[in-house]
Amino acid sequence: MSQPSSPLATSATGSFTPELFAAHLASVAHLPAWWLDRKRAAWDRFTALPLPKRTDESWRFATLTGLKLDGYTLPPAVTPAELGHAPIGIATAGKLVFANNRLVAAEPISAELAQQGVIFETLQNALLKHGDLVKAHLLAQPPKQGSEKFSALHTALLADGAFVYLPKGVELALPLAVFHYAAGPGAAVFPHTLVIAEEGAKATVVDFFRSADAGAHFACGRNDLYASHSAQLTYVAAQTWSRESLSFQSNSTVARRDARVLALNLHLGGRQSRHESHSQLQAPGAHSEMLALTVAHGTQEFDQRTLQIHQAPHTSSNLLYKNALLASAKTIFSGLIVVDPDAQKTDAYQSNRNLMLSDDAEANSLPGLEIQANDVRCTHGATSSRIDAEQEFYLQARGIPKADADELLTFGFFEEVLSKLDHAPLHDALIDLIKIKFNPPV
């Protein structure tokens, strides 16, 4: 397929004009000067960087014509009623609902948790009240996987998001939930969730990325997860943007000594979705569990790039990305394990498994290793397979119709990932979202 070679085909900044940026900057003028400076610098980077080109290895296989930035706008405020906000049916320790880059509803954490020092509030409030903490961690890890331009755009236009701070030793029994909505035609949103877990803290944070309508939305989000010594963080994201949406999401995980971070990204929505995940294992004993499930239907494209960087000895990471492809959908998985020279005894695993439910679908896999230490255990692999005929016959031989048998087998395929979630209601909530994708309400 040929890509437009002329820069005139689409401008490198599209709808994101200097006037739009100036208006945005004026709307956040009350925030700290260091942050506004960062935003200006990010804006300059965004405008200077080109859109991805065919020759960019980090965009290999991606449909570059789908990345045009035209037709979007910073959307006006909406009310929760206009969103048709649907609850998730799981008990939470607190909720924040953002729509069109603004907080529209919140269920704060309990007074007891607040007393223990837990902070769960907007990024704007955190910038004003906990500036140093935010400054140390917000967007502190530069992107390395190709989305530098979109990451810069995110920093420039990030208006608000979620801030989670877990003090030393605090454990949250229930998850914290954050909703990020895009509403209205051409709405551009810049979701952000920043989680800082101090020594020994333990919590689950869930991001829900949703469209309030079927419009063509633009989502350009990032998250920052920081797990200090022995912290245990579970992060789940459920992406159900509208079928016309274009999304970029870039996640950063930093795991310190003996910290364990599990991140599970469920990708269901969007026309074209790029997702980057970057885990840094910075001290001995650190572990990162990187999980993803994608159901690609119609002509959807999901492009996932991962980076597992082992920077210290005795660190481990385990990546399992599973895609189910229907119709003429397309997926891209490109993963890289990097082991620094002194990161001996690294144990890293990377696996991409594709279930082909259609002959017209296309799954691309680019697993990779870059090992500079000599005493490590690193394995990677990618497979694509169809529904197993013997398994299908086995289920049919019990009276289960073929279509139902295939659905059972597909959910069985997902279960290997979902079963790593140690939280039954969340596990079931994700299954329900996948079921809706397979059997949309009429």
Added chain:
Amino acid sequence: MSQLEIKDLHVSIGDKSIVKGLSLTVRSGEVHAIMGPNGTGKSTLAKAIAGHPSYTITSGDVLLDGKSVLPMQPDERARAGLFLAFQYPSEIPGVSIANFLRAAIQARLGEGEELDATGYYKRLYSKMDLLQIDRKFTSRAINDGFSGGEKKRCEILQMAMLEPKFALMDETDSGLDIDALRIVADGVNALRSTNLGVLMITHYQRLLGYIVPDHVHVMWDGRIVKSGDKSLALELEAKGYDWVKNELIPA
């Protein structure tokens, strides 16, 4: 009273003819054993009747209560009352036995009819007790990491829950130690009733000591070459398959 009629059945895999004109009638309440050496077409017969897509029925018919099952999909055959207990049951990671059995029972209900969950679990647990299966079993994935004995008990559990008219039991004794064999046989014996017909396929006489058949058939090269009562199994055990080859096969 139901009847499963196999009429002059010919089955091929690809171009290779495996079952070469086999006829047999099983009625409710009867247990038939088909014995024969490896490669004689016993498993092919069972899988072809169940509708496995790799097997082609080139001629003949299989009638369930007078109606041919051959135009039916495997799941339709199962819902019509056939049950295949697999020699090598599939391992299906990620699909729990509880969900699987629910789906199988749900498939037998009418449009809009909902499964009675309380009644379902009550029945499931009583069948599991019968087969000495731990309750935790239901949350495990189908046959995933099961021992040989667990797999076979799982097959019998499914048979107990789905209450077929006819069970085709393919080498149910293979891979079982004597304790597991006894549990499986006790399970099958407990399910024996006037409503169930059984076609038991086995290489060895051993199983028939636990599940005593009403009729025994010796199969050789795709056909039944001798039929008799349970004493035929003992005779075969004593004389060996060479006896079949040398004395029962027309030169």
